[in-house]
Amino acid sequence: MAATVIAVYSTKGGVGKTTTAVNLAWQAASEGRSVLLWDLDPQGAATWLLQVKPHLRGGVEALVRGKNAAHKAVRESEFDRIDVLPADESYRDLEIALDAAKKSSSRVTEALRPLRKEYDVIILDTPPGASLVAENALRAADVVVLPLVPSPLGLRSLEQVRSVIKDASSRVTLVAFLSQVDRRKRAHIEALEQLPAAHKEIGDGYVGASVVVERMGEHRAPVGAYAPTSDSAKAFANLWKRVRRAS
């Protein structure tokens, strides 16, 4: 069986993509699945959170052009059944390297080809924006997971992501969810009540704004690893179930 490829993506920055990618990886692994997380963001936050050194043999150039280069760059993380394809500084040139490559929007798909046989789940953490990197991720993915901050600007990203998916002529299933929800705010409560009914891609489950999630950086771990009974861990477990059903 080939792996299911899940891209965590938004046109908007700072909405919780990396947080979601790392926690979905942990939830899938805790069910006994073998997981590869490919950190496609030069910031390397997912690489760092999973305690992997950001070193890529041959840099991004090799990864985009070379045969089996992706395979060689895979590292074990500190967490059971989670491997990481780390980002390093050379990822700043990923956009340029992709642009210079043949079939520039399917390089990620090609790089993943040998890896799909080896994992049950492959998760792509993407940088924000509508870039060639994003187009590559969307083309390679079976499911796109979109964290939405409950605000008018946050909701615009749903429209934008729909349109980027269309432009990439990708056939992915879009799974959106409300993220960083603060139940003390009336606008957030209204968003919870109205948005899932108004948009078929948005589920009822949400991830609340929580200090438990904020502490991922201190622990350098997914929430399930240090706060397994927290509401946040449960929210990511439920999100994983939704994503699994969609794939």
Ligand SMILES: Nc1ncnc2c1ncn2[C@@H]1O[C@H](COP(=O)(O)OP(=O)(O)OP(=O)(O)O)[C@@H](O)[C@H]1O
């Ligand atoms: N549910 C949450 N509760 C509290 N803080 C959160 C939550 N989700 C994310 N954050 C915090 O918000 C910040 C941005 O999250 P994250 O890095 O996951 O976003 P991103 O979309 O990957 O950002 P970028 O676009 O820069 O890649 C981080 O400091 C993270 O700890």
Ligand SMILES: [Mg+2]
């Ligand atoms: Mg990120």
